[in-house]
Amino acid sequence: MRMRIRGIPLWGWAAAAALYFGVAAAAVEFAWDRAIDALAEVGAHRLDLYTASLKSELGRFEMMPAIVARQDSVRALLGAGPAASPELLHEVDTYLEAVNNDAGSLAVDVIDLQGSVIAASNWNQSLSFVGTNVSYRPYFKDALAHGSGRFFGIGTNTGMPGLYFASAVRDAGKPIGAAAVKVSVDALESAWRTPGEAAMVIDGNGVVVISTVPAWKFTALRPITAQQQRDIQASRQYAGRNVDALSYQRVGDWNGNAWLGRFPDWRRPGKTTRFLAMSRSAPQAGDSVMVLLDVAGARHQQQLALAFVTGAFLIAGLYALYAIQRRRTIAEKLNAQDALRLANDQLEITVAQRTAALTATNERMQQEIVERKRTEQRLRDTQQEVVHAGKLAVLGQMAAGLTHELNQPLVAIRTLCDNARTFFERNQPAQAVANLERVAKLVDSMAVLTSELKTFARKPEVERVAVSLNEAVAHARLIYDARIRDEDVRLDVKIGSGTMLWAESSQLQQVIVNLLGNALDAVRNQERRVITIVAGEPDERERVLFTIADSGAGIAPEVLAHLFEPFVTTKPRGHGLGLGLAITSRIVEGFGAKITASNQAHGGAEGGAQFTIEFAAATSQRMAHGR
Structure with missing residues (x-):
C-alpha cells in the first residue's frame, strides 16, 4: 500500500523537496553573482575616484622642487658651498620657508652633492633639518642621476610619513645639488x-x-x-x-x-x-x-533570494493543498445535487427580489448624481466670487501699505524743505544744500519703495560693493528721526566705526529702514520703548552679525515659522501688505547673506523680537580680490 500524506504520495513530497533545494541553490547563487558584480562596479568607481584624487594631490607638489631649483639664490648657495655668506644662506632659508607656507607642504630642503641639507624651510625651528644627511635616500640619488626623484618614507627626524619629490639643481648643465619637498598624505x-x-x-x-x-x-x-x-x-x-x-x-x-x-x-x-x-x-x-x-550587502541579497524562493514554494504548496481540498468539495457537491436544485429555485426568487431592489437603488443614485453636479457647479461659482473678493482685498492692502511706507519719507522731505528755506532766508546756503541732498536721497529711497512689488516678483541682479553699515543705519535714523523723538523711543546703536559690508547701498538702506520701521511699530504701545542695533566685529569666516531687537511683545510661534513668506503680517488689517519681510529676505539673499528671526529670552532686554542678518564683511583681503 502506497503511503500518502494529505492525499499526496510520498514520492511527490520527495520530488517537491528536491526541486525546492535546487531552485533555492540556483537563486542564492544568482543573487550572490549579481550583488558582487554590482559591488565590483562600485569598487571600480571608487578606484577611479581615489586614483584621480591621488594624482591630483601629487600633481600639486610635483613641480615644486623644479621651481625651487631654478631660483638664482639657491644655485648661488650651492655654487658657493661652505664659503656662502650668512646673508645668502638666510635669504634661501626665508625663501624656502615662504614657499613651504604658501604650498602647504611639510618641508622644503636644499641639499648639496654630499647629501647634506644646507638650507631648509624649518631652519628656525628646534627640529631643523639643516645638517641632516640624506644621501642614502632614493629620491636624492634619482634626482642627481635622472634629474628628478620621488619616494615615500618616514622622516628619520620627525617620524612623520610623507611623500618626497626632488629635482636636481644644475649649473652649466651639471648637477650641483638638489631641491626636495616633503608632502603629507593625511x-x-x-x-x-x-x-x-x-x-x-x-x-x-x-x-x-x-x-x-x-x-x-x-x-x-x-x-x-x-x-x-x-x-x-x-x-x-x-x-x-x-x-x-x-x-x-x-x-x-x-x-x-x-x-x-x-x-x-x-x-x-x-x-x-x-x-x-x-x-x-x-x-x-x-x-x-x-x-x-x-x-x-551581497549576503543580504542571498537571504532575500532564499526567502523569496521559500515563500513561492510555500504559496505553491498551499495552492496544491487547496486544489486537493477543492476536488473533495466538488465530489461532495455532486452527491448533493438534489438539495442544490431546490436551493437554486429559492435562489432565483431571491435574485429577482434583489434585482428589483437594485434597480430602484440605481434610479435613486442617478438622481443624487444630478443633484451633486448642480451643487458642485454652485460651489465653483461661489469659489470664483471668493477669489475675486480676495484679489480686491489684496489690492486694497497693497495700496494702504504703499501709502504707509511713503508717508515717513514724505514727512522727512517736508521738514527738510522747510529747513532749507529757512537756511536760504538766513543766507546759509551750505546747510540748505546739505538738506536738499538729503531730500534727493529720500526721493531715491521712495523710488526704491515704489519698486518693491516688482522687486518681490523678480529677483534683480545685485552688484555688490563695499558699503558702510554706519551710513546705512544713519540713513534709517534720519527717516524715522521725528517718529523716534515723538514716540519717546530709546535707540541704542552699537556698531564699530569703519564696519564695511558687501552689499548694494540703496537696498541695504531699504533693509534697515524696513526692520527699524517694524521695530518702531512693535514698541509703539509698550511702556518701555527700547530698540537696540548691534553689529559685531568680522569673525574668522569674515562674516558680520547684525542684529536689531525691540522691547515689544514678540512674535507669535505660529507666525514665526512663516514670517518671511508673502502676505504674512502681525499688523492689523490695512496697516501692512505682509510683503516687507518677504522683500527684505530676498534682498538679503541677493547680498549672499542670511536673515533669521527669533524671540528674545525672558532674561534679555525687555524680551521682544530680534532679527539677525549674517553679512559678508568687506575686509581688505576681500576687497583686494574683488569679492
Missing part, C-alpha cells in the same frame, strides 16, 4: 574614509603606506624578500620600523581585477570579515591603490 586618508570600506596605497615592496585604517599602515600584504629588506634598511624608508605582515586570507578569485578575502574587521576588534578586494596601478610607478568593500 588629507587623502581623511577624504577617502567611507563607512564599510577600506582604501589604501601599497608601495612597490607590498607595504601599505596610505590607509584609511590606521592600524594597517606599514604592514605588508605579501612576503618581503631579503633583497627588499636590505634596500629598505639602506634607505631607512620606514625609519627602522619592523614591517609585519597583515593577517588576511584569500578565499577566492572573482575576476581579473577583484578577489574575495577575509580581513581583520577594524569596526569589530578581534573579528574577521569577508571583503571584495580590488586594486589598480597608482600614478607613482610601482605603487597600487586597493579598496576593500564589505560583502554584507
Whole structure:
C-alpha cells in the first residue's frame, strides 16, 4: 500500500523537496553573482575616484622642487658651498620657508652633492633639518642621476610619513645639488574614509603606506624578500620600523581585477570579515591603490533570494493543498445535487427580489448624481466670487501699505524743505544744500519703495560693493528721526566705526529702514520703548552679525515659522501688505547673506523680537580680490 500524506504520495513530497533545494541553490547563487558584480562596479568607481584624487594631490607638489631649483639664490648657495655668506644662506632659508607656507607642504630642503641639507624651510625651528644627511635616500640619488626623484618614507627626524619629490639643481648643465619637498598624505586618508570600506596605497615592496585604517599602515600584504629588506634598511624608508605582515586570507578569485578575502574587521576588534578586494596601478610607478568593500550587502541579497524562493514554494504548496481540498468539495457537491436544485429555485426568487431592489437603488443614485453636479457647479461659482473678493482685498492692502511706507519719507522731505528755506532766508546756503541732498536721497529711497512689488516678483541682479553699515543705519535714523523723538523711543546703536559690508547701498538702506520701521511699530504701545542695533566685529569666516531687537511683545510661534513668506503680517488689517519681510529676505539673499528671526529670552532686554542678518564683511583681503 502506497503511503500518502494529505492525499499526496510520498514520492511527490520527495520530488517537491528536491526541486525546492535546487531552485533555492540556483537563486542564492544568482543573487550572490549579481550583488558582487554590482559591488565590483562600485569598487571600480571608487578606484577611479581615489586614483584621480591621488594624482591630483601629487600633481600639486610635483613641480615644486623644479621651481625651487631654478631660483638664482639657491644655485648661488650651492655654487658657493661652505664659503656662502650668512646673508645668502638666510635669504634661501626665508625663501624656502615662504614657499613651504604658501604650498602647504611639510618641508622644503636644499641639499648639496654630499647629501647634506644646507638650507631648509624649518631652519628656525628646534627640529631643523639643516645638517641632516640624506644621501642614502632614493629620491636624492634619482634626482642627481635622472634629474628628478620621488619616494615615500618616514622622516628619520620627525617620524612623520610623507611623500618626497626632488629635482636636481644644475649649473652649466651639471648637477650641483638638489631641491626636495616633503608632502603629507593625511588629507587623502581623511577624504577617502567611507563607512564599510577600506582604501589604501601599497608601495612597490607590498607595504601599505596610505590607509584609511590606521592600524594597517606599514604592514605588508605579501612576503618581503631579503633583497627588499636590505634596500629598505639602506634607505631607512620606514625609519627602522619592523614591517609585519597583515593577517588576511584569500578565499577566492572573482575576476581579473577583484578577489574575495577575509580581513581583520577594524569596526569589530578581534573579528574577521569577508571583503571584495580590488586594486589598480597608482600614478607613482610601482605603487597600487586597493579598496576593500564589505560583502554584507551581497549576503543580504542571498537571504532575500532564499526567502523569496521559500515563500513561492510555500504559496505553491498551499495552492496544491487547496486544489486537493477543492476536488473533495466538488465530489461532495455532486452527491448533493438534489438539495442544490431546490436551493437554486429559492435562489432565483431571491435574485429577482434583489434585482428589483437594485434597480430602484440605481434610479435613486442617478438622481443624487444630478443633484451633486448642480451643487458642485454652485460651489465653483461661489469659489470664483471668493477669489475675486480676495484679489480686491489684496489690492486694497497693497495700496494702504504703499501709502504707509511713503508717508515717513514724505514727512522727512517736508521738514527738510522747510529747513532749507529757512537756511536760504538766513543766507546759509551750505546747510540748505546739505538738506536738499538729503531730500534727493529720500526721493531715491521712495523710488526704491515704489519698486518693491516688482522687486518681490523678480529677483534683480545685485552688484555688490563695499558699503558702510554706519551710513546705512544713519540713513534709517534720519527717516524715522521725528517718529523716534515723538514716540519717546530709546535707540541704542552699537556698531564699530569703519564696519564695511558687501552689499548694494540703496537696498541695504531699504533693509534697515524696513526692520527699524517694524521695530518702531512693535514698541509703539509698550511702556518701555527700547530698540537696540548691534553689529559685531568680522569673525574668522569674515562674516558680520547684525542684529536689531525691540522691547515689544514678540512674535507669535505660529507666525514665526512663516514670517518671511508673502502676505504674512502681525499688523492689523490695512496697516501692512505682509510683503516687507518677504522683500527684505530676498534682498538679503541677493547680498549672499542670511536673515533669521527669533524671540528674545525672558532674561534679555525687555524680551521682544530680534532679527539677525549674517553679512559678508568687506575686509581688505576681500576687497583686494574683488569679492
